[in-house]
Amino acid sequence: MTESPATKPADGEARPRVKNGLKPERNGLVKSLRRCHERQPKRHCHPEEEEVHAAALNGGLYNRPFLESFEETPMLVAVLTYMGYGILTVFGYLRDFLRHWKIERCHIAREKEEQKDFVPLYQDFENFYTRNLYMRIRDNWNRPICSVPGAKVDVIERASSDYNWTFNYTGRVVQEVINLGSYNYLGFAENTGPCATSAAEVTAKYGVGVASTRQEIGNLDGHEEMEKLVAKFLGVESAMAFGMGFATNSMNIPALAGKGCLILSDELNHASLVLGVRLSGSTIRVFKHNNMQNLEKLLREAIVHGQPRTHRPWKKILIVVEGIYSSINTPGEWMAG
Incomplete structure (x- = not known):
């Protein structure tokens, strides 16, 4: 692979060879420490601050590098988490076995007698997970709030007398709780500030709808x-805005692509995009999250090989990504502050 002027070192020093222009990190991106440049003498850099930087491939093909900052999970935390789930799973099966033979009489992870005649809502393992693992910490999820869903919220306290099967309100309110499960990305949920002021002005001018x-x-x-x-x-010719996210994605993608088309979808796309892609009837291939090198590889293969069996060119190739990746796959969670 030849070096282009954009990738050749300016100072003549040799660079370590990396595969596909990237260091072999788990997320397919280049991980490097933030450095102080001579052109920015006022900038103070800390060695603990890290950036994930997707380098330009093939000599500057992507002239606007992708930057994403995040904190990696420590190995000890990850190992202990998986070990905890494994231990809970093993003990859950053991206790189910003991309950079956009437040895275990604790009703913590057993369905109520009045619920046994209902049709099961979950598969076997989902039912097992709900009773033996999720039920233990159910009081942490779906907690009602009594304030504006901003950066901090007020949470209504609950108590349970039947091992988290049902809850009763105590009347106490836990204030100033950090909100970790909201869609309030831009601050629209606030009742004060520039967003609230602008919303009031627009409502007075155009109405509520x-x-x-x-x-x-x-x-x-x-x-x-x-x-x-x-x-x-x-940086495109035009854009189109819709009023609803889920219906927009699930209903408009089938209008853009169909049989004989190829859709390349980010692996972390929202469920609405996944549904729209499936409803289109197109061939689907998934690329790694925010990994332009993996996307380019799939694009090259699609253009070279064409459709399966016939090898005819694809009618369309549609790339589906998100602007903001949401927390829809994780339950709302709260942490006391």
Whole structure:
């Protein structure tokens, strides 16, 4: 592989060879410490601050490198977590065996007598997991709040007398709890601040809704202004805005692609995108999250080999990614602050 001017070292020093232009990290990205450059003498760098940097492949093909900062899970924490789940699973099966032979009489992980005649809602292992693992910590999930769902919330305290099968409210409120499970990415849920002020002004000007689709009489100048701004930000010709996320993804993807088309989907895409991709009837291939090198490899193979068996060119190749990856796959969780 030859070096282009964009990738050749300027100071003449040899660089360590890396595969596909990347260091062999688990997430397929280049991991490097933040460094102080001579061009930025005022910037103070800390060695513990790290960045994940996707380097340009093939001599600057991606001239805007992808940056993502995150904190990796310590190995000790990961090992102890898996060990904890394994121990709970083993003891869960052991206690189920003892309950079957009437040796274990504790009702912590047993269904209530009045619930045994209902049709099971879960498969065997899901039922086992719910009773023996999730039920132990169920009081941490789905906790009701009594405040604005902002960065910090007020949580209503609950108590259980039947091992978390049912809950009763104590009347006490736990205040200033850090919110780790909200969709309030941009602060729209706040009742004070610039978002709330802007929302009040727009409501006074346009009303609370248009009560119609944009195709009929629901198109506003604000919609068009937002689309132009989004297109300018993304560097594309135009953009289209929809009013609902799940229906937009699940219903519009089948209109864009169908049989004979190929869809390349990020492995962490939202369930609405996954549903839309499946409903389209297209061939689906999944690439690693935010890994442009893996995506390019799949694109090259798709263009070279074409459709399976016939090797005809694909009618369309659609790449499906998200702008903001949500926490929909994880339950709402709260941590006292």
